[in-house]
Amino acid sequence: MRKKDKRFELEGAIVTLIFEDNRNTVHFDYHVDIDDVDYSIMLDLYTRNARNGAIFLLHQTRGTSSVDVLQKMLTHLKRENLSDEKYSYTVKWIDRNDANKEEHTSYFYEPSEREVRRKFFYNRREEDYLVTVEKNPMS
Numbered sequence: 001m002r003k004k005d006k007r008f009e010l011e012g013a014i015v016t017l018i019f020e021d022n023r024n025t026v027h028f029d030y031h032v033d034i035d036d037v038d039y040s041i042m043l044d045l046y047t048r049n050a051r052n053g054a055i056f057l058l059h060q061t062r063g064t065s066s067v068d069v070l071q072k073m074l075t076h077l078k079r080e081n082l083s084d085e086k087y088s089y090t091v092k093w094i095d096r097n098d099a100n101k102e103e104h105t106s107y108f109y110e111p112s113e114r115e116v117r118r119k120f121f122y123n124r125r126e127e128d129y130l131v132t133v134e135k136n137p138m139s
Contacts, residue, residue: 003067010070014045017077018058023050026058030066043069044122052104057122080109088136089116096128 001009011028018026024047031042039062048055059076063069080086089108094101108116113133120131 003065007066007070010067010074014070014074014077017074018047024048025050027055039063041065041069043073045073049106052106054104054106056106057119086111089113090134090136091116091120092132093120094130096130
């Protein structure tokens, strides 16, 4: 199988896995670091919420090629679904730059509130948002 075909196959598997889990779309952002021989490719995987259009970082991974980072990402996502060390969080947030100041609700599944905040604010300015994070009760 050609490398590009393998990349498309792995991207498709990730898209399907996420969509079947929470109906969000997935977006791949590859970064190249030519100075790092061992981990020259970094992949930021984002999800876009179907209801409010918000985009959040799901996970990052580094590797030697696009296929390598995608295989690591898929392994991580499958393992993450089996993890007992993560908790459900509800994040209520308002974008201060939004003229309507509409409150939005997003859900995260992370090991800590700190990690929820890290992913929420990835590529965002904290001062632009009013945010409350609540750990949901365990069922």
